[in-house]
Amino acid sequence: MGVGMPKKSSPRKANSKTKKARAKSLTLAKKAAAKKVAEAKKKALAAKKVAAKKAAAKKVAEAKKKALAAKKVAEAKKKALAAKKAAAAKKAAERKAEADRKAEIKRALFEEKERLRLEALAQAEEERRAKEEAAAALAALGTRCELSGFYVKPSPSELTSATVGQLREKLVKAKEELERKANEFLAEAEALAREREGGDTQFDEESGDGDTINTERERDLLLSASTQAVVEQIDQALERIKKGTYGACTPAGRAIPLERLEAIPWADVCVDCKSRADRRR
Ligand SMILES: [Zn+2]
Numbered sequence: 001m002g003v004g005m006p007k008k009s010s011p012r013k014a015n016s017k018t019k020k021a022r023a024k025s026l027t028l029a030k031k032a033a034a035k036k037v038a039e040a041k042k043k044a045l046a047a048k049k050v051a052a053k054k055a056a057a058k059k060v061a062e063a064k065k066k067a068l069a070a071k072k073v074a075e076a077k078k079k080a081l082a083a084k085k086a087a088a089a090k091k092a093a094e095r096k097a098e099a100d101r102k103a104e105i106k107r108a109l110f111e112e113k114e115r116l117r118l119e120a121l122a123q124a125e126e127e128r129r130a131k132e133e134a135a136a137a138l139a140a141l142g143t144r145c146e147l148s149g150f151y152v153k154p155s156p157s158e159l160t161s162a163t164v165g166q167l168r169e170k171l172v173k174a175k176e177e178l179e180r181k182a183n184e185f186l187a188e189a190e191a192l193a194r195e196r197e198g199g200d201t202q203f204d205e206e207s208g209d210g211d212t213i214n215t216e217r218e219r220d221l222l223l224s225a226s227t228q229a230v231v232e233q234i235d236q237a238l239e240r241i242k243k244g245t246y247g248a249c250t251p252a253g254r255a256i257p258l259e260r261l262e263a264i265p266w267a268d269v270c271v272d273c274k275s276r277a278d279r280r281r
Pocket of ligand 1: 249250251252254269270271272273274
């Protein structure tokens, strides 16, 4: 309202005013109602959205839960597998350690055996060398010939078994011959003895026949004895053939040359030793 007099409103105007007011109020109410509806819709929409969000969140949460559970199961499986693997590895390691231990024992045993074998071998070698050295020293020194007193170097006999066989035959033949001769000399000596005994009455002591017979008898006895001595030497030579020492000079082991054995198959000393022995006589 302005300055001046207040205008009085007409009833029509008032009526219309009321109608307008009413309409306005209605409109307002309608608007309010619409607003309410809109708000309600909005609220409902919001609520729906919230519910949808909640549901989605729930789903997500459930999915997460499921995923977590699955993860846990997978982890547990993984752990179990790892534990299984670890157990298997441990067993394998134990088996390997046992095998290694056994192998080590075996190796140690083998080494000990090998060590003993080598030790025995070394000892045998040392013994062999000592023997060889002693033999070499002895060979260098030679063998003392009891006939001459000198040291001589022993040498191996070079007679073949065939040669020894031939010499043996010679020895056997010579023995037969010499035994026969020795017996002949003996028989002759005995005959002379009988002759002398029987002739004591026939022959005169002065004629000297008794002495001659006696001398002859003694000569026969000597020849028989020396022949018998050779027979004994032949027996010894045959014995040496049996023993395998035939052909070596008895005092010092030097080989007797075949030429000498052919001449005297029963020789048991070489010419060298024999001449030394002869010189000493
Ligand atoms: Zn000799």
